[in-house]
Amino acid sequence: MTLTIPVKIRVLAALLASAVMSALYARGGAGWLLGFVLLVPCLRALDASPTLTGALLRGWAMSLAYTAGAFAWFGTAFGHYTQIGDAAGLALLLLAAPLFQPQFLSFALVRHVTRQRHGVVPGALAGAAAWVATEWLLPKFLGDTLGYGLYPSVLLRQGAAVVGTAGLTLLLLLANEGVAAALAQRAGGWRASLRPLALAALAPLLLAGYGQFALSASPAPEGKPLRMGLIQSNIIDYERQRQEKGTAAVVREVLDTHFAMSYDAVVRQHADAVLWSETVYPTTFGHPKSPAGAELDREIVGIVNAAGVPFVFGTYDRDSAGEYNAAAFVQPGAGLLGFYRKTRLFPLTEYVPAWLDGPLLRRALPWTGNWQPGNGARVLPLRLADGREIPVLPMICFDDMDASLAIDGVRLGAQAILTMSNDSWFTADPLGARLHQSAAAFRSIETRLPQFRVTSNGHSGVIDATGTVLAGTRMGEQALVIAALPVNAPAPTLMVRWGDWVGRVAVAALLLLAAVSAFPAWRASHATEAEGEPAGDSVAFNLAAALPARVAVLSPAARVVTGLLRTFSRGSLLWMCLALLFNEALRTNTLAQIRLFSTLFLLPEAVAWCVLVFCSAQAMVVDGKLALTRGGRRRELALSEIAAVQLWRLPIPGPGLSLRLHTGRRWRYGLALTNADARAAARAATAGRPAQQSVRAVLQVYAQSNLAIRRSRLDHPLPKYILLPLALALPAFHLYQHIAYGSAFGEYYSFGLKAYLSAFALWWAAWSIGVVLTEALLRAAISIATLLTALLRPARAIAIRRWLERAGHVALYLGMPGWLLLTIYRA
Structure with a gap:
């Protein structure tokens, strides 16, 4: 395809801008900040290429610009070492730029093809995965990667202990994609640009948050x-x-x-x-x-x-x-x-x-x-x-x-x-x-x-x-x-435990994407779903048959408060998982675990529950009106005023419904679903999925798949949080009694019943916390997998979520006892 002169100038300007920023990024100092934007001009140039050939040519040009900006010193050093001259060494380096930085070609190829078939967001994720996978499969001449440029930032570089330099590179690429998407959507106003910018900001915020945690939680080095x-x-x-x-x-x-x-x-x-x-x-x-x-x-x-x-x-x-x-x-x-x-x-x-x-x-x-x-x-x-x-x-x-x-x-x-x-x-x-x-x-x-x-x-x-x-x-x-x-012998980091795992995950993700794309039945079902979806955000509904008997009627302020409390409590569980992984002293201190668990999880969870109970109401449809009754107070809303029932795309503080009025505005109160089975409400909220592959569409599919799954009896608190920890604590406590006191009731014979029961209570509490933390990790993994499914194959989201839930039950109810038995056997 013949490019017009203005397009050529724009592409050259983009390459030059990226080359200059790459040069400043490689020189360190405050230049590390440019790592989050240095590829943005080139990404915009890639987006403008309508053909695969054009994308590959621009990928080659990106490798040339990046090599010239960040590694010109290597060309002159090579020329000096081989005595062929600095200019000749630099020329050879630029000539070999695609071999020197091959990840640009695979990045441009995979990103372009995925964007064409699946949309912008999958294209960004697949392109970043292709970049990291290429560097993992084809070790580069200098072994370099984009993440090394974050070294001047003490906070951000600590993330390498968890994700390695490959993970830092992946986060940098996604941040660049977010900024490029914001620029692409600036015509839609600042609100349209704000969402991708917020996603782009996640990378430095996550790295900075972990860096602060790692530096503050690390104990003072011991030993001579x-x-x-x-x-x-x-x-x-x-x-x-x-x-x-x-x-x-x-x-x-x-x-x-x-x-x-x-x-x-x-x-x-x-x-x-x-x-x-x-x-x-x-x-x-x-x-x-x-x-x-x-x-x-x-x-x-x-x-x-x-x-x-x-x-x-x-x-x-x-x-x-x-x-x-x-x-x-x-x-x-x-x-x-x-x-x-x-x-x-x-x-x-x-x-x-x-x-x-x-x-x-x-x-x-x-x-x-x-x-x-x-x-x-x-x-x-x-x-x-x-x-x-x-x-x-x-x-x-x-x-x-x-x-x-x-x-x-x-x-x-x-x-x-x-x-x-x-x-x-x-x-x-x-x-x-x-x-x-x-x-x-x-x-x-x-x-x-x-x-x-x-x-x-x-x-x-x-x-x-x-x-x-x-x-x-x-x-x-x-x-x-x-x-x-x-x-001394340091506590093993995630990199030490799992090795350089990000590259392997990127390769697996690309293979999965290729398999999904090649499966014709999934492509056909996805096409059918897209064609059969109604336009707009909602369709008719039957509110009377769908609403549960009890709901929590939340004002915007109440929803924000309960949402923040729930987000903090659930996030604290993930933080505790990291703390236990990297802090050996905490792993062996059950009382400290109980204090942290109670303060960071139980307390905010209890406060959120109290707010929801305080706002709870009886919901029913009477005389053409939606009536919400709590004590002697009653709120009513005529059904004729309601144009649509919509699921909360973000299930915070839990699953819920919004009521859109014919005036175009939402009713100021949201309805949080407090009953265990909200599937009927999910069927009532027949809002169609918005424009394909938008963030709103993905969240809508995610919310629907979340509510469409009937909860198993294994999800009841009694077997999950009482009986399972008890089943785990009994053999572990029995083994501990034999090791520490010589018999199953050794502590009872030595110190009495109170000491024996107190010790068992601590073991039971420790295993209860372990079960909750394990479930939190499984929940996070299931949610991420469901989001990816909603992104790539929305028609399969419910089916895949159902299998993920079953796999989670297996991992929790069989995996934890299996791990305990293996540990006891090795001991």
């Missing part, structure tokens, strides 16, 4: 600190120095410099251990290639013995398969303790894939190495002079871009991360070195492990569990960094 000495020698470009001074002179200078700075670290600064940078010892330690190499090995061991503290440094290792970029652990009095071999080698410099390697490539790229990759994370001990043995996870350079390595290290028992890097090829472009350190800091956030990171010439730093650099160096200086951080 580990005091490390980091040696940044600022000796770089070994190859050039070898040519000028000779190999022996260069090695001598490197070792003498490190020996002198290590002496300062140990003797004067009292470091517990010493860390040198990547490949600082430029030959195979422990496997000497010559008598001179064996002598240097002995010299290093002698220095370590004299220092009396362990040394960790970058070197080479080798076996029958070849050589490895490695980290050596040398222990005083014991010599070489072991090696860690670098797992993530940098492509086309440290290694070449076997399918690409050959004499032709080696001639064209003479700088390429032939190191072998290591076999994953390895935890090695630091045996300190005071008798402590601290398990640490070594990582070398590009390893720190792989979250899975750090997660595996925590699972193996690591209590600190030791990172070694050689960022000297960023000497002329220090932005790259700073971004590398920012990315490495996310490994500490995801695992809550302290990190000691040393490089040859900057940036070196000591990073705490929140990702903050407590002490560090600038680029291009010789510096000794001494810092101490407490080390």
